[in-house]
Amino acid sequence: MLAHFFESYGFSTVLVGFVKEHIQAIKPPRALWLNFPMGRPLGKPNDPEYQKNIIRSAFNLFNSSSGPILEDFPDIIPVRNGRMGYALPVELVMKKNEIGDVDIILKEVEKEIQGLKQAYENAVAYRGRTTVGASEMSIAEFAPYIVSFLKGDIPKSPRKGLGAIPQLKLVVEDLQAYYTETVTHRDGIDDFEKIGSWFWEETKAGRLILALEAVSLESENRVLRQIVDMSLITPRFWSEGPLPGSSGSGW
């Protein structure tokens, strides 16, 4: 749709996209379909030639004298079972009565965060950037903020103009980014399925967020329930089925 707008304003446009049926439906003037996992429109991180091949293939569509034109990028980056990102196993669900002592959980997560600190700093130094910080809270504040929700509180948002629950979502993503930025650099891995399995199935931070999911599901707060129902806190979008106890409306 944006392609149509910009083209109508006099700009030549080309887009890359992941969902071929979608591209065929909206008929942008020029489009290159990528049989890739979502989130990777330039294919491979830190592979400049691969990335430029995609751009060149897209820009070659400017040679066409009429459209709409849709071509396939010839290379395929396979995904597992048709899913486009890591998905929590359906059976990996925490129940509220399984959470245990939240103060112990907090201490465990804080210890884990501290244990990754040097590796995280190495990753940031190597890359010259970090994506952690959307919440504008310090790393040390992430776990306590999430734990306050586990205790049944809806804390005051520290940010003007942003509610406590939207802020919670950013904190959850910042916490995850702290871990995944660290492990991709420290262990030299670029397999999002492995990275997802590690974070969600092995780390204390992953369990903390699963506990948050359990509490949110039974919360009296409608927005908190809704973000879990819509799979906006935990990666269940590509799971085989909905989170038990949720409305299942997303499936």
Added chain:
Amino acid sequence: MVLISEMPAVGRGFIEGLKKYNFDNPSWANPKPSKDRRVSIVSTAAISKRGDKPFSWLANNHRVIEKNNLDLVMTHVAVEYDRTAWQQDLNSILPIDRLEEMAEQGEIGSVSNEHYSFIGSSDPIKMERSAQEVADRMKKDAVDTVFLVPV
């Protein structure tokens, strides 16, 4: 390959909802010769400068990304796509360095001073006003070519 029919209802409903619009008579702008093109990137990854207002779920506005300030964060609401690529390499979703290299090699003319970001979970029809604002900025920057990059 992802098929709409195999998506969970959340994604399926959003994408199928776009079919109500008519795209049968699209605009067509003739491209400039490649060596004369000035290219800007429009991302729908909900990235923005650190400190910008986060994108809300159904935001139809945009954020401006200046090429001399690439300290960016992502505030997309969706979690179904991979974020580890962009964490490792900004060019995975915003290929500014690749375009600059192509400009140096003469494959394109130049790269714009600004790039732009929207959130892909919003109804794009409602982005028209913001798209016009972006177009006005791009015209001031002598941009003629737009590379649209989703996540």
